[in-house]
Amino acid sequence: MREMNNSTESVSSMEIQMIDLDGQIVRAGIRHGSDASPPLVIFNGIGANLELVEPFVEALEDVSVIIFDIPGVGGSPAPLAPYRFSTLSVLTDKLLRRLGHDGPVDVLGVSWGGALAQQFARQYPDRCRRLILAATSPGVLMMPAKISVLSKLMGPRRYTDPSYLQRVGPEIYGGAYRRDPGLLREHSRHIQPPRGRGYLYQLMAAWGWTSLHWLCTLRQPTLVMHGNDDPIVPLSNAKILAARIRNAVLYVIDDGHLFLITRAKDVAPVVRKFLRQEGN
Numbered sequence: 001m002r003e004m005n006n007s008t009e010s011v012s013s014m015e016i017q018m019i020d021l022d023g024q025i026v027r028a029g030i031r032h033g034s035d036a037s038p039p040l041v042i043f044n045g046i047g048a049n050l051e052l053v054e055p056f057v058e059a060l061e062d063v064s065v066i067i068f069d070i071p072g073v074g075g076s077p078a079p080l081a082p083y084r085f086s087t088l089s090v091l092t093d094k095l096l097r098r099l100g101h102d103g104p105v106d107v108l109g110v111s112w113g114g115a116l117a118q119q120f121a122r123q124y125p126d127r128c129r130r131l132i133l134a135a136t137s138p139g140v141l142m143m144p145a146k147i148s149v150l151s152k153l154m155g156p157r158r159y160t161d162p163s164y165l166q167r168v169g170p171e172i173y174g175g176a177y178r179r180d181p182g183l184l185r186e187h188s189r190h191i192q193p194p195r196g197r198g199y200l201y202q203l204m205a206a207w208g209w210t211s212l213h214w215l216c217t218l219r220q221p222t223l224v225m226h227g228n229d230d231p232i233v234p235l236s237n238a239k240i241l242a243a244r245i246r247n248a249v250l251y252v253i254d255d256g257h258l259f260l261i262t263r264a265k266d267v268a269p270v271v272r273k274f275l276r277q278e279g280n
Contacts, residue, residue: 014050014057014065018075021094027075028068028095031057037275038129039064040106041092043113043120045135046202047156049074049192053110056260059268063275066105068095072198082204085119092120093127104129106275110260111135111233112202118211121220130275131220135230135257137237138244139210149231156199162188174229175256176263183262215244222248223274225267227255 014029029050033039040063044053050067051074057065070088072078096105107128109117114136121128137143144150149172152158158165158172162185169184170177177183194202222245226238235252242250251270255263 014054014067016075019095019098021091021098024071024079024091025077026068026071026091026095028066028099029057030099031065033060033062033064035062035064035276037063038103038105039066039101040108040271040275041065041096041120042067043092043107043109043116044070044073045111045113046153046206047073047159047194047199048110048113049190051190051192052187053260054190055264056268059264060272061268063272066096066099066101068092070198070202072196072201073194074192076195078196078198078201082201085116085205085209086123088116088205089120089123092116093124096127103127106130106132108132108134108271109136111257112206115139115206115209115211118215118218119209121218122211122214125219128220131218131222132225132271132274133222133238133241134225134260135227135233136241137233138212138215138240139206140208141210141212143234143236143240145232145234153232154203156194159191159199160193172231173257174231175227175254175259177256177258178229187258187261212240212244215241216246218245219247221274221277223251223271224248225251225253225259225270227257227259228252229255230257232257 014031017028069076107117114133121131152168170181224238224242242248253259
Protein backbone atom coordinates (compact mmCIF):
# COMPACT_ATOMS: atom_id res chain seq x y z
CA MET A 1 0.00 0.00 0.00
CA ARG A 2 1.36 3.36 -0.97
CA GLU A 3 -0.20 6.67 0.09
CA MET A 4 1.13 9.98 -1.11
CA ASN A 5 0.16 13.19 0.65
CA ASN A 6 0.95 16.57 -0.86
CA SER A 7 0.67 18.95 2.05
CA THR A 8 1.52 21.95 -0.13
CA GLU A 9 -1.60 21.59 -2.26
CA SER A 10 -4.92 22.89 -1.05
CA VAL A 11 -8.21 24.03 -2.50
CA SER A 12 -9.47 26.78 -0.21
CA SER A 13 -10.32 24.93 3.01
CA MET A 14 -9.87 21.46 1.50
CA GLU A 15 -6.80 19.33 2.09
CA ILE A 16 -5.72 17.54 -1.08
CA GLN A 17 -4.30 14.02 -0.95
CA MET A 18 -3.09 11.68 -3.67
CA ILE A 19 -4.11 8.22 -2.48
CA ASP A 20 -3.19 4.84 -3.96
CA LEU A 21 -6.16 2.48 -3.73
CA ASP A 22 -4.67 -0.88 -4.67
CA GLY A 23 -3.08 0.51 -7.82
CA GLN A 24 -5.62 3.20 -8.75
CA ILE A 25 -4.42 6.63 -7.63
CA VAL A 26 -7.14 9.17 -6.87
CA ARG A 27 -6.85 12.83 -6.01
CA ALA A 28 -9.13 13.46 -3.04
CA GLY A 29 -10.21 16.66 -1.35
CA ILE A 30 -11.08 16.51 2.36
CA ARG A 31 -12.63 19.34 4.33
CA HIS A 32 -12.91 18.77 8.09
CA GLY A 33 -15.98 20.52 9.45
CA SER A 34 -17.09 21.05 13.02
CA ASP A 35 -20.52 19.49 12.55
CA ALA A 36 -20.95 16.12 14.29
CA SER A 37 -22.84 14.58 11.36
CA PRO A 38 -21.16 12.01 9.06
CA PRO A 39 -19.07 13.46 6.22
CA LEU A 40 -20.77 14.38 2.95
CA VAL A 41 -19.33 12.50 -0.02
CA ILE A 42 -19.75 14.47 -3.27
CA PHE A 43 -19.75 12.80 -6.69
CA ASN A 44 -19.11 15.41 -9.38
CA GLY A 45 -20.44 15.69 -12.93
CA ILE A 46 -18.87 14.24 -16.07
CA GLY A 47 -15.43 15.66 -16.81
CA ALA A 48 -15.56 17.89 -13.73
CA ASN A 49 -12.59 18.21 -11.37
CA LEU A 50 -13.19 18.78 -7.67
CA GLU A 51 -12.31 22.51 -7.81
CA LEU A 52 -15.51 23.23 -9.75
CA VAL A 53 -17.73 22.67 -6.69
CA GLU A 54 -15.56 24.77 -4.39
CA PRO A 55 -18.20 27.55 -4.03
CA PHE A 56 -20.74 24.98 -2.82
CA VAL A 57 -18.29 23.31 -0.44
CA GLU A 58 -17.42 26.69 1.08
CA ALA A 59 -21.11 27.56 1.48
CA LEU A 60 -21.70 24.32 3.43
CA GLU A 61 -19.71 25.93 6.28
CA ASP A 62 -19.27 23.37 9.09
CA VAL A 63 -20.18 20.22 7.10
CA SER A 64 -17.31 17.77 6.59
CA VAL A 65 -16.80 16.98 2.91
CA ILE A 66 -15.00 14.28 0.92
CA ILE A 67 -14.73 14.59 -2.85
CA PHE A 68 -12.38 12.96 -5.34
CA ASP A 69 -11.54 13.31 -9.00
CA ILE A 70 -12.99 10.35 -10.86
CA PRO A 71 -10.18 8.30 -12.51
CA GLY A 72 -9.22 10.10 -15.71
CA VAL A 73 -10.53 13.45 -14.49
CA GLY A 74 -8.64 16.30 -12.81
CA GLY A 75 -5.63 14.95 -10.96
CA SER A 76 -6.65 11.26 -10.96
CA PRO A 77 -4.89 9.20 -13.66
CA ALA A 78 -7.12 7.19 -16.00
CA PRO A 79 -7.30 3.45 -15.40
CA LEU A 80 -6.18 1.02 -18.10
CA ALA A 81 -9.67 -0.38 -18.64
CA PRO A 82 -13.19 1.09 -18.63
CA TYR A 83 -15.33 0.79 -15.52
CA ARG A 84 -18.96 0.72 -14.44
CA PHE A 85 -20.71 2.69 -11.69
CA SER A 86 -20.55 -0.44 -9.53
CA THR A 87 -16.74 -0.42 -9.82
CA LEU A 88 -16.59 3.22 -8.78
CA SER A 89 -18.83 2.44 -5.79
CA VAL A 90 -16.30 -0.17 -4.63
CA LEU A 91 -13.50 2.36 -5.16
CA THR A 92 -15.41 4.92 -3.07
CA ASP A 93 -15.84 2.42 -0.24
CA LYS A 94 -12.07 1.73 -0.34
CA LEU A 95 -11.31 5.44 -0.21
CA LEU A 96 -13.60 6.02 2.75
CA ARG A 97 -12.05 3.16 4.69
CA ARG A 98 -8.56 4.39 3.85
CA LEU A 99 -9.56 7.79 5.26
CA GLY A 100 -10.84 6.16 8.46
CA HIS A 101 -14.58 6.28 7.75
CA ASP A 102 -15.96 2.78 8.34
CA GLY A 103 -19.49 3.87 9.23
CA PRO A 104 -22.33 5.66 7.44
CA VAL A 105 -21.78 8.72 5.28
CA ASP A 106 -24.07 11.11 3.48
CA VAL A 107 -23.88 11.18 -0.32
CA LEU A 108 -24.53 13.93 -2.86
CA GLY A 109 -24.34 13.35 -6.61
CA VAL A 110 -24.39 16.02 -9.32
CA SER A 111 -25.55 15.21 -12.87
CA TRP A 112 -23.45 12.19 -14.00
CA GLY A 113 -22.36 11.88 -10.38
CA GLY A 114 -26.01 11.56 -9.40
CA ALA A 115 -26.12 8.19 -11.15
CA LEU A 116 -23.05 7.10 -9.18
CA ALA A 117 -24.71 8.32 -5.98
CA GLN A 118 -27.80 6.20 -6.71
CA GLN A 119 -25.63 3.17 -7.42
CA PHE A 120 -23.64 3.67 -4.20
CA ALA A 121 -26.86 4.00 -2.17
CA ARG A 122 -28.13 0.73 -3.61
CA GLN A 123 -24.82 -1.14 -3.42
CA TYR A 124 -23.96 0.03 0.10
CA PRO A 125 -27.32 0.72 1.78
CA ASP A 126 -25.80 0.62 5.28
CA ARG A 127 -23.04 3.05 4.26
CA CYS A 128 -25.34 5.69 2.76
CA ARG A 129 -27.29 7.44 5.51
CA ARG A 130 -28.86 10.25 3.44
CA LEU A 131 -28.92 10.81 -0.31
CA ILE A 132 -28.98 14.06 -2.26
CA LEU A 133 -29.52 13.99 -6.03
CA ALA A 134 -28.80 17.25 -7.84
CA ALA A 135 -29.53 17.92 -11.53
CA THR A 136 -29.60 14.22 -12.33
CA SER A 137 -31.76 11.44 -13.77
CA PRO A 138 -32.48 7.69 -13.58
CA GLY A 139 -30.01 7.03 -16.42
CA VAL A 140 -30.70 6.02 -20.00
CA LEU A 141 -34.43 5.68 -19.33
CA MET A 142 -34.77 9.42 -18.82
CA MET A 143 -36.51 12.36 -20.42
CA PRO A 144 -33.69 13.44 -22.75
CA ALA A 145 -32.32 16.86 -23.56
CA LYS A 146 -32.67 18.36 -27.01
CA ILE A 147 -30.38 16.91 -29.68
CA SER A 148 -28.71 20.32 -30.05
CA VAL A 149 -27.67 20.15 -26.38
CA LEU A 150 -26.71 16.46 -26.32
CA SER A 151 -24.44 16.87 -29.33
CA LYS A 152 -22.34 19.39 -27.39
CA LEU A 153 -21.90 16.98 -24.48
CA MET A 154 -20.51 14.02 -26.40
CA GLY A 155 -16.95 15.31 -26.17
CA PRO A 156 -14.90 17.30 -23.62
CA ARG A 157 -14.37 20.36 -25.83
CA ARG A 158 -16.14 22.67 -23.39
CA TYR A 159 -13.43 21.77 -20.87
CA THR A 160 -10.51 22.24 -23.26
CA ASP A 161 -11.57 25.29 -25.29
CA PRO A 162 -12.57 28.38 -23.22
CA SER A 163 -13.89 30.26 -26.26
CA TYR A 164 -16.12 27.31 -27.16
CA LEU A 165 -17.44 27.21 -23.58
CA GLN A 166 -18.32 30.90 -23.84
CA ARG A 167 -20.34 30.20 -26.99
CA VAL A 168 -22.23 27.09 -25.90
CA GLY A 169 -22.33 27.49 -22.11
CA PRO A 170 -25.54 29.52 -21.93
CA GLU A 171 -27.35 27.02 -24.17
CA ILE A 172 -26.27 23.86 -22.35
CA TYR A 173 -26.20 25.07 -18.74
CA GLY A 174 -29.14 27.50 -18.77
CA GLY A 175 -30.17 29.50 -15.71
CA ALA A 176 -27.70 32.09 -14.48
CA TYR A 177 -25.27 31.31 -17.30
CA ARG A 178 -28.00 32.14 -19.80
CA ARG A 179 -28.71 35.43 -18.06
CA ASP A 180 -25.06 36.36 -17.41
CA PRO A 181 -22.60 34.61 -19.78
CA GLY A 182 -19.77 36.44 -18.01
CA LEU A 183 -20.08 33.91 -15.19
CA LEU A 184 -18.59 31.32 -17.55
CA ARG A 185 -15.21 33.06 -17.45
CA GLU A 186 -14.96 32.49 -13.69
CA HIS A 187 -16.19 28.93 -14.12
CA SER A 188 -13.59 28.12 -16.79
CA ARG A 189 -10.80 29.42 -14.54
CA HIS A 190 -11.16 26.35 -12.31
CA ILE A 191 -11.37 23.73 -15.05
CA GLN A 192 -8.75 21.00 -15.40
CA PRO A 193 -9.46 19.22 -18.72
CA PRO A 194 -10.18 15.46 -18.47
CA ARG A 195 -7.13 13.27 -19.06
CA GLY A 196 -6.84 11.03 -22.12
CA ARG A 197 -9.46 8.30 -21.95
CA GLY A 198 -11.11 9.77 -18.87
CA TYR A 199 -14.11 11.44 -20.51
CA LEU A 200 -14.75 8.44 -22.77
CA TYR A 201 -14.67 6.09 -19.80
CA GLN A 202 -17.23 8.23 -17.99
CA LEU A 203 -19.53 8.08 -21.02
CA MET A 204 -19.07 4.31 -21.18
CA ALA A 205 -19.87 3.91 -17.48
CA ALA A 206 -23.27 5.49 -18.06
CA TRP A 207 -23.97 3.49 -21.23
CA GLY A 208 -26.99 1.24 -20.65
CA TRP A 209 -27.21 2.10 -16.94
CA THR A 210 -30.57 2.87 -15.39
CA SER A 211 -31.95 2.93 -11.86
CA LEU A 212 -35.59 3.23 -12.85
CA HIS A 213 -36.51 -0.37 -12.00
CA TRP A 214 -34.94 -0.33 -8.53
CA LEU A 215 -35.42 3.25 -7.32
CA CYS A 216 -38.36 2.06 -5.23
CA THR A 217 -35.99 -0.17 -3.23
CA LEU A 218 -33.93 2.76 -1.92
CA ARG A 219 -34.70 3.42 1.73
CA GLN A 220 -32.48 6.43 2.42
CA PRO A 221 -34.13 9.80 3.08
CA THR A 222 -33.54 11.54 -0.23
CA LEU A 223 -33.46 15.17 -1.30
CA VAL A 224 -33.96 15.66 -5.04
CA MET A 225 -32.75 19.10 -6.15
CA HIS A 226 -33.20 20.54 -9.63
CA GLY A 227 -33.21 23.78 -11.57
CA ASN A 228 -36.28 24.84 -13.50
CA ASP A 229 -34.14 25.83 -16.52
CA ASP A 230 -31.90 22.79 -16.99
CA PRO A 231 -31.25 22.10 -20.69
CA ILE A 232 -29.06 19.03 -20.00
CA VAL A 233 -31.41 17.19 -17.62
CA PRO A 234 -35.03 18.40 -17.97
CA LEU A 235 -36.91 18.97 -14.71
CA SER A 236 -39.27 16.07 -15.43
CA ASN A 237 -36.45 13.69 -14.51
CA ALA A 238 -36.30 15.08 -10.98
CA LYS A 239 -40.05 14.56 -10.66
CA ILE A 240 -39.61 10.93 -11.71
CA LEU A 241 -36.86 10.38 -9.12
CA ALA A 242 -38.89 11.99 -6.35
CA ALA A 243 -41.96 9.93 -7.26
CA ARG A 244 -40.13 6.59 -7.47
CA ILE A 245 -37.96 6.90 -4.33
CA ARG A 246 -40.18 6.16 -1.33
CA ASN A 247 -38.68 8.63 1.13
CA ALA A 248 -37.88 11.55 -1.19
CA VAL A 249 -38.69 15.25 -1.33
CA LEU A 250 -38.29 17.53 -4.33
CA TYR A 251 -36.69 20.97 -4.17
CA VAL A 252 -36.83 23.12 -7.32
CA ILE A 253 -34.74 26.27 -7.68
CA ASP A 254 -34.97 29.04 -10.26
CA ASP A 255 -31.72 28.31 -12.10
CA GLY A 256 -30.02 25.94 -14.53
CA HIS A 257 -27.92 22.78 -14.51
CA LEU A 258 -25.10 24.17 -12.35
CA PHE A 259 -27.20 25.72 -9.59
CA LEU A 260 -24.93 24.23 -6.91
CA ILE A 261 -22.29 26.68 -8.14
CA THR A 262 -24.29 29.72 -9.20
CA ARG A 263 -26.71 29.57 -6.25
CA ALA A 264 -24.37 27.99 -3.70
CA LYS A 265 -25.30 30.35 -0.87
CA ASP A 266 -29.00 29.65 -1.45
CA VAL A 267 -28.92 25.86 -1.73
CA ALA A 268 -26.25 25.07 0.87
CA PRO A 269 -28.58 25.92 3.82
CA VAL A 270 -31.21 23.60 2.30
CA VAL A 271 -28.66 20.79 2.19
CA ARG A 272 -27.44 21.47 5.74
CA LYS A 273 -31.00 21.42 7.08
CA PHE A 274 -31.71 18.13 5.31
CA LEU A 275 -28.54 16.51 6.67
CA ARG A 276 -29.37 17.56 10.23
CA GLN A 277 -32.93 16.26 10.27
CA GLU A 278 -33.61 13.62 12.89
CA GLY A 279 -34.26 10.05 11.92
CA ASN A 280 -32.65 7.73 9.37
